[in-house]
Amino acid sequence: MILSVTKRDGRVVLYDANKIAAAILKAMEATGEGDASDAARVANAVQRTLEKNVTEDAPGIETIQDTVEAQLMNHGFNATAKAYILYRANRTRAREANTSLMHTIDEITQVDAKASDLKRDNANIDGNTAMGSMLQIGAAGAKAYNEMYLLRAEHAKAFREGYIYIHDFDFYSLTTTCTQIDILKLFHGGFSTGHGYLREPQSIQSYAALAAIAIQSNQNDQHGGQSIPNFDYGMAEGVGKTYHRTYLHTLTDIVEDLADKEDAILTVEQALSEAERTMGETASLENKPGFDEAVADEIAARFPELAGHDLAAMMSRVRKRSFKLTDHETFQAMEGFVHNLNTMHSRAGAQTPFSSINYGTDTSPEGRMAMRNILKALDAGLGHGETCIFPIHIFKVKEGVNYNPEDPNYDLFRLSCKVSAKRLFPNFVFLDAPYNLQYYKPGHPESEVATMGCRTRVMGNVYDPDRQISYSRGNLSFSSINLVRLALESDGNEELFYDKLDHYLELVSQQLLDRFEIQASKHVYNFPFLMGQGIWLDSDKLALTDTIREVLKHGTLSIGFIGLAETLTALYGKHHGESEEAQKKGLEIIGHMRDFCDRKSKEMKMNFTLLATPAEGLSGKFIRQDQQRFGKLKGITDREYYTNSFHIPVWFPISAYEKIRLEGPYHALCNAGHISYVEMDGDTARNVEAFEQVVRWMHDCGVGYGSINHPVDRDPVCGYVGVIGDVCPRCGRREGQSIPPEMVAKLKKMYPEMPAFQGIR
Amino acid sequence: MSEKTLNEKLGQGVGFERIRRITGYLVGTMDKWNDAKRSEERDRVKHSLSM
Known part of the structure; x- marks a missing residue:
């Protein structure tokens, strides 16, 4: 006689045959296979079997459920048995998810970030702070929910088992990745942050301050990086306004002094307006011939006291002072902008916004002044000379604009190289690469490729071929494929590898479309800044309660990958740094993936693109799972990370030129984003000629986006910035030690x- | 602590900051990097400028 049952948590409760019959009936009703009397019959059989087979006093729930399954099948209720098994499996998954969620939260709450890899998944979130922890707890809860309720079973399985990785999974149901914010469009006429309305800015200081606010506001609507594609063109307008105001005020001051008068500003303003009207020009940095003379004439007509004064000399002084003052104000604005982006909070204070700015091609004197000063501010560093982490600076390299010594902005390209050799930024984007050049229209900066965050790029547009631009668009979501796993499972069989690859390309594209359905059903009011302020392309045509489905289609759905080098080693014995044959095979694999994306784009009339995944958190995730299954295979799974995207392995000795030559062709294929870097030692990097040569080689090898890494160290005690080995070259201390006492006074x-x-003292 | 001892201990326990590019962006110090990326950074070799 069965009297009691042991529950999962160990409690012993009274055995109740009715409960078993009720559970069976529920399963039968779901499949339409039987009625209450059938359920009672099976429940009785279950009890008899238990009494016969079970020796312990209180059998466990699992034992009882096993018996129910067996008896359902014995009685011929096969569909019901299957439904019951599925139900059990689902309940188990839910229970395990709950337990693992609680363990995760426990780790976030109790363990210091130093000891917890989980808390260092994204290096720009401080997992030790209250807000950082709250963010991580929220993310853990969202991930558990999304996996249980939003993913198809086959997608959840592929994700869990490490075939694919769904990036930013915590935001799966909430938003999209990133946007290129056209600040000029945003500023014209003013805008609202959602917390207050801001008038159109009127000086370079306000332009810079509001640009930072725009980035911060949009960061609240999206989980990825925020970028300004037209920082030079945008700031140029602010510089122009400041110059105009400074010109008027300087002129007024000098006129007042010479005429020995006060409060002359209104009259001077009239004189200036009249000159501007007759000349059809405004007072601007570009000193148009005849303009200052016209102003002088208007001044002379209104201030007879000035007769006999040298007005030409006066105007030349106004010019010089206005330039100096505007330049100074622009520097302060740029410095403030950089300081803001390194200190202002996003995500409830856990992070600063993830920001990028693109510039390089505006040849107007105002744009050039803005660029010179942002580079100067970057070079100066923060308050104690610290290297700025944000924003990412991206210099757009273009022949005819800044690439050759005769180009108008060549000086700024050189300056970028010099600053990057000290501060690691700017990175360089190459508009002359054929796949970028095809979109380029002179005089249309929106046709210039810009990047955001670590590498994302949006340009082509199959949804709307008339809008192949970088502005106001971005990535919607991306998921990556574990290429190495597919290679290892194929055991050197190339055909099998491609079969598997096709399977996962199809699976990931379906998963991206599933996520798109969730994103597309959101409304404008879910994104008060991104959609409400018209940042996203065509969102200004929508009402607050409209869904965003159609306008979202300007964005991209991207398929990423990791570990091409290990994949080639697994399939062919060598990676692409070691053999030209492997390089050929590598280009075939990535080309195959790109072809898939192009076909899918055509079929769906949506932008499927191929991404060389950034893989910060992912670098160690796949390989840990693969090590468990395949062990440590030499050159494949024997390190703690897989090699980033199509890169030559970081540990492989190779010249900078060879690395760039081999990686260049992959940039053309990865249209969702790509980056190549080379590692230089500190002394070589500070040689601007050598630095520029490497950048030029990138340009010539078809690289789309590149940067040069070199060590930038700082001793926070004495303030030295440069390469520090074991001993600080300035103060002579070792890490953790105090400064030698004889040095302190000096x-x-x-x-x-x-x-x-x-x-x- | 007297001023004299304070001066003698200036810098004690303070490490150097080492700024590195993590993927496309920079990270202020390497304390916050995950284990895999730290080990990747350790393995990076310099690329020579010879052709």
Whole structure:
């Protein structure tokens, strides 16, 4: 006689045959296979079997459920048995998800980020702070829910088992990745942040401040990076306004002094307006011939006291002072912008916004002034000379504009190389690469490729071929394929590898479409800034309660990958840095993936693109799973990370030129985004000629986006920035040690601004 | 602590900051990198400029 049952949590409760019959009936009703009397019959059989077979006093739930399954099949209720098994499996998954969620939250709450890899998944979130932890707990909860309720079973399985990785999975049901914010469009006429309305800015200081606010506001609507594609053109307008105002005020000051008068500004303003009207020009940095003379004439007509004064000399002084003042104000604005983006909060204070700015091609004197000063601010660093982490600076390289010594912005390209050699930024985007050049229209900066975050790029547009532009668009979502796993499972069989690859390309594209359905059903009011302020292309044509389905189609759905090098080693024995044959095979694999994306785009009339995945958190995830299954295979799974996208492995000795030559062709294939870097030692990087040669080689090899890595160290105690080996070259201390006492007095004299030396007498 | 000892200990326990590019962006110090990326950074070799 069965009297009691042991529940999963160990509690013993009374055995109740009715409960078993009720559960069976529920399963039968779901499949339409039987009625209450059938259910009672099976329940009785279950009880008899238990009494016969079970020796313990209180059998466990699992034992009872096993018996129910067996008896359902014995009685011929096969469909019901299957439904019951599925129901059990689902309940188990849910229970496990709950337990693992609680363990995750426990780790987030209790363990220091230093000891928890989980909390360092994204290096720009401080997992030790209250808001950072809350963000991580929210993310863990959202991930558990999304996997249970939103993913198809086959997608969840592929994700769980490490065949694919769904990026930003915590935001799966909530938003899209990133946008290129056209700040000029946003500023014209003013805008609202959702918390207040801001008038159209009137000076370079406000342009810069509002640009930072635009990035911050949009960061609240999306989980990925925020970028400004036209930083030079945008800031140029602000510089122009500041110059105009400065010109008027400087002129007024000088006229007042010479005429020994006060409050002349209204009259001077009239004079200036009249000159501007007759000349058809405004007072601007570009000193148009005859303009200052016209102003002088108007001034002379209104201020007879000035007769006999040299007005030409006066105008030349106005010019010089206005330039100097505007330049100074622009520098302060740019400095403030950089400081803002390194200190302003997003995501409830857990992070600064993830920001990028693109510039390089505006040849107007205003745009050039803005660029010179943003580079100067980047070069200067933060308050104590720290290297700025944000924004990412991207210099757009273009022949005829800034690439050759005779080009109008060549000086700025050179300056970019010099600053990057010290501060790691700018990175370089190459508009002359054929796949970028095909979109380029002179005089239309929106046709210039820009990048955001680590590498994302949006340009082609099958949904709307008249709008193949970078502005106001971005990535919607991306998922990556574990190429190495597919290669290892194929065991050197190329055909099998491609079969598997096709299977997962199809699976990922379906998963991206599933996610698109969720994103597309959102409304304008879900994205008060991104859609409400018309940042996203065509969202200004929508009402607050419209869904965003159609306008979202300007964005991209991207399929990414990791570990091409290990994949080639697994399939062919060598990676593409070692053999030209492997390089050929590598280009075939990535070309195959790109062809799939192009076909899918045509079929769906949506932008499927191929991404060389950034893989920060992902670098170690796939390989840990693969090590468990395949062990440590030499050159494939024997490190802690898979090689990023199509890169030559970081540990493989190769020259900079060879690396760039081999990686270049993959840039053309990865139309969702790509980057190549080379590693230089500190001394070589500071040689601007050598630095520029590497950048030029990137340009010539068809690289779309590249940068040069070199060590940038800083001793926070004495403030030294440069390469630090074991000993700081300035103060002579080792890591963690104090400064030798005889040095302190000397350093205090040389660097009184360093906080470490303040308070020392 | 007297001023004298304070001066003698200036810098004690303070590490160097090492700024590196993690994927396309920079990270202020490497304390916050995950284990896999740290080990990748450790393995990076310099690329020579010879043709």
